[in-house]
Amino acid sequence: MKAYEMQQFGIDNLQLVDRETPQPKGHEVLIKFHAFSLNYRDLMFVDGRYNPRAKFPAVPFSDGAGEITAIGEKVTKWKVGERVCPIFMQDWRDGELSAAKSKTSLGGGGDWDGVLREYGAFDEQNVVKIPDHLSQEEASTLPCAAVTAWNALAVSGNLKAGDTVLTLGTGGVSIFAVQFAKLFGAEIIATSSSDEKLAKVRGLGAIETINYRTREDWDKAVLELTGKNGVDHVVEVGGAGTMAKSVNAVKAGGHVAVIGVLTTAGDFNPISILIKAVRMHGIFVGSRTMFEDMNRAIEANKLKPVIDKVFAFGEVREALRYMESGAHFGKIVVRM
Ligand SMILES: NC(=O)c1ccc[n+]([C@@H]2O[C@H](COP(=O)([O-])OP(=O)(O)OC[C@H]3O[C@@H](n4cnc5c(N)ncnc54)[C@H](OP(=O)(O)O)[C@@H]3O)[C@@H](O)[C@H]2O)c1
Structure with missing residues (x-):
């Protein structure tokens, strides 16, 4: 072979x-x-x-x-x-x-x-x-991107209808996160470096979009969009360079699914995690059971x-x- x-x-x-x-x-x-x-x-x-x-x-x-x-x-x-x-x-x-x-x-x-x-x-x-x-x-x-997004939101996040979800960029994990958030009836705020991609992600159900290149303080934009509260969940794929802003953009008691390392440089002071009692949860893809549960949801909703x-x-x-x-x-x- x-x-x-x-x-x-x-x-x-x-x-x-x-x-x-x-x-x-x-x-x-x-x-x-x-x-x-x-x-x-x-x-x-x-x-x-x-x-x-x-x-x-x-x-x-x-x-x-x-x-x-x-x-x-x-x-x-x-x-x-x-x-x-x-x-x-x-x-x-x-x-x-x-x-x-x-x-x-x-x-x-x-x-x-x-x-x-x-x-x-x-x-x-x-x-x-x-x-x-x-x-x-x-x-x-x-097997990897979809199960990771499923674990982040459905399992670790215990996602509920009406929750707000912030996704970063429009790569594999983030787009599955948008699709699953939509499927659960959550409200999605998505970021991207490209306005063209932001138009596409609105087509998948994001209600608000932010260009993180032209709006470098995208965390403040998220706070403006959520009445200063912040979102319930962040699907954090950026790593060192985005973590501080992700924690700033999440609400008190909110959930950050720690997934990715797309960026390597950045300084992050963990004090805001405790002041806001943020639930940070490391995600490493997921189990066979999660994959099977996800497939049932994909099948029932004919998700592509x-x-x-x-x-x-x-x-x-x-x-x-x-x-x-x-x-x-x-x-x-x-x-x-
Ligand atoms: N922990 C786990 O189990 C697990 C599982 C899967 C993936 N991961 C990790 O998650 C990350 C994403 O993986 P992937 O396969 O989805 O990657 P991918 O498809 O290559 O996603 C790349 C996209 O991420 C966006 N991006 C890059 N830098 C960004 C930044 N500074 N801020 C916001 N968005 C940024 C860009 O989107 P735009 O072009 O729209 O700006 C880029 O096109 C990687 O670090 C990967 O290693 C971890």
Whole structure:
């Protein structure tokens, strides 16, 4: 089978190689992948920022969708032909995250190869069914970005109709957060560096939008829009450079889902967290149970992921460079 492999970091060091096609044993199912999606983590992984101690050779990417083409002799849960996605952390099926579970993510340079290959064998417990109304390309966007946004709002945030949600930028996680917030009947305030993208995010249901380039004090804009109260939830994907403003924009007793590291420079004084009794909650994707709960909501509402652009399997480097440019709105997909 064909697989993308890295022997060292760098987009140009991603090599298409031949590997032996795995055979499913015991409780394993064999997935023939049809599509993959990119996460910012993949870009960080490939250029060496995510895990400087990665084991090589490494197959990158966590998110793939495909069909089961063979099953091990002990498999009872699945049949050949069913459409599935592997879960992000193979050992986080349910309950709380643990240090051991967090080491089982796909494509992070640890013991688990990523999905950027024609076939992969996975334990039958570590894959989830693709909602029927989604294509393989749409389904490939779910395992990391969508589950993260779901965990941030539906699980950690206990989101309720009428809550206000602030999303930062219009990347994969943020656009899923907008879609889930809309689905719950929440009011969305979205930011972006581009007025064109802000028009698109209004089309998805954001009631207010702020250009964080032209309005650098976007936290003050959020306070103006909320009668000086602040929002109930911030989907915080920016990290060091946005955290102080996110905490300023959240209401007293509000919730900040701490997710991303899109920016690295910034100073943040944690005193406002305690003065406002803000609930800060670190999010690391989510469990299989969260993925399955999310898929039920996606299915019931016929929700469609927002795909910006689809690249061919031979164009993975171009897809990563496109992500690097920040031109995308929602998800970038690679078709097998
Ligand atoms: N903890 C977890 O479990 C988890 C899971 C998934 C992702 N993440 C992290 O979450 C972040 C987002 O991931 P992603 O895959 O959604 O990334 P992505 O699709 O590449 O999102 C990039 C977008 O973020 C926006 N952005 C960049 N800098 C910004 C800033 N200073 N303020 C506000 N928005 C900014 C830009 O949107 P505009 O062009 O609209 O300005 C940019 O296009 C990354 O740091 C990623 O590592 C964490």
